[in-house]
Amino acid sequence: MSVITTARNADLQDMLTMLRDQQAAKLDVVAPATALRSRDGAIxxxxxxxxxxxxxxxxxxxLYVPTKDADATIAAKLGIGLKYLRKLRGERPDLYDANVNGLLHGRSKRSATGETTMLYPADERSFLLRLFRCQDSERGVLRALLSDSYGIIxxxxxxxxxxxGIRQADAEVQIRSCDLTESSMHCKVYSPTVAQLAPHFLRGYRNPFYANPDLEAQRREVAADVDRARRIARADGQNYESGDEPIVFAGFRFSNSEIGDGAVTIKPELYVKICRNGLTLPLLGIRKMHQGVKMEQGSVTWSRDTQNKHLAVITAQTRDAVREWLSPAFLATQIEEIDHLAGTPVPEADKTIKVVAKKLGFSEAERDGVLSHFIAGGQLTAAGIANAITSYSQTVPDADRADALDDLALSAMALVK
Known part of the structure; x- marks a missing residue:
């Protein structure tokens, strides 16, 4: 059975199971460029x-088949346009091979006398390859082609x-959901005991998923399977009437990239349980880059002492962040700060959201989705746009993009004039 590489809205136990299965299948090796060759689009x-x-x-x-994200790392390391490389994978795998192999191995010319002239030298670098072992076939999976100095966490x-870190902070929390992509993990945590009314931020807001059944159907579609969606619905178990209980809970998110930007991120979040909206506060977050050193060629094995030092920092940062962010004082301060922007009216929703979407780099589909959630939410204010973004993000299958959208909700609210 192949390892699961993506999941949306998993619970903690599901996430632990998936990560343990992945851990057992992982291979990390450092190899010179000359040890790699593209063959029919596989490495x-x-x-x-x-x-x-x-x-x-x-x-x-x-043979190892590159994932979509692996193609992005190949393109970055070899200086090939990603859009072009993906087009070749789909339409001309022979040219995919020619581009990758030409840049890895160079090109030489043999004269009539038998002399060989190197026209373009081979790549002299070594790379870290993050792999999954072969499971049901002779082919494994190439997860990423990275620098041989990449820090693995x-x-x-x-x-x-x-x-x-949560245990050391002695905090009462719930892991409300976990997401896994080919490149990253995202987990959302909140404290059911640290809550406050947010009457200005949630004034006039109704749960868009109850107001519009089509939006609820979209949210359910991003669940990993039907059984999991049902578990989530049962666990949610609120069924609040529209407009009831304008409560915000203190929470935070943490994420890690195993093959992407190489960082652990922890950031506070205001969690609106009525609709599971999560308003993140990225400017107050903590970001720890994966610091690595140049590795020798061969299989990669980190010493337990080195790993413990890296992880001890993350544990300590989490402990301190939990103690600060999951406190009534912190929650009250954040709600007070966003309340002064929350009530700004939005008289022309379509026009306003077009402007906000353009400034924040939303796609056309994202802009239309946010508008649908804004209308269903019935909150014709700047807060309504923020809530529309964080409810729309729950319907986005790509967990990495959904997390990025939530990070933009506060900025969107500030753009409303």
Whole structure:
């Protein structure tokens, strides 16, 4: 059975199971560019020593199919336009191979006398390849082609470190949902005991998912499967009447990128439980880059001491952040600060949202989606636009993009004049 690489709105236990399965399937190797060759759009590895670990002896040489995100890292490392590379993968795998192999191995010319002249030298770099072992076939999965100085901090370790920080802070919390993409993990946490009325921010707001059944159907579609969607609905269990209980809970999110920008991020969040909207406060967040050192060629094994030092920092930062962010004083201060923007009227919704969407770089589909949620929410104010963005994001299948949209909700509210 292949490992699961993506999930939306999973619970904590599901996430732990998926991450443990991924951990067992992972391979990390450092190889010279000359050990890589593209073949029918897959990356063939050769002359790489087998990996010996708790799973036994694993032969690394073989074919690995790049994921969509892996193609992005190949494009970045080799200086190929990503749009062009993806077009070749879909339409001309022979040219995909030619571009990748030409840049990795260079090009030489043989004269009539037998002399070889190097026209373009081979790439002299080594790369870190993040892989999944072959499961049901002879092909594995290439997750990323990265610098051989990339700092590895895995999702399972980050999740464990954050949970330890929560324990040390002695905070009563609930993990409300977890998302997994090919590149990142996102988890959302809130405290059911730290809550405050937000009558200005939620004045006139109705749950758009109850007001418009089509929007609720879209939100359910992003769940990993029907059973999970049903569990989420049962766990939510609120069924508030429209306009009731304008309560905001203190919360935070944490995320980690195993193959992307190489960072652990923790940021506070205001959680509106009536509709599961999450208004993040990215400017107050903590971002820890994965700091690495140049690695030798071969399989990558980090010492437990090195890992513990990295994770101890994350645990301590989480503990301190939880103590600050999950406090009544912090929650009251944040609600007070957004309340002065919340009531700005939006008389021309379509025009206003077009302007906001353009300034914040929304796609046309995102702009239309936010407008639908704004209308269904019935809150004709700047707060209504923020709430429309954070409810629309719940219907976006791409968890990375959904998280980015939530980060823009406060900025959108500030743009309303």
């Amino acid at each position: 063939a590895l050769s002359d790489v020593e087998p990996v010996v670990d708790e799973n036994g002896v694993t032969v690394v040489n073989g 895995d999702n399972l370790d980050v999740l464990t470190a954050v949970l330890d």
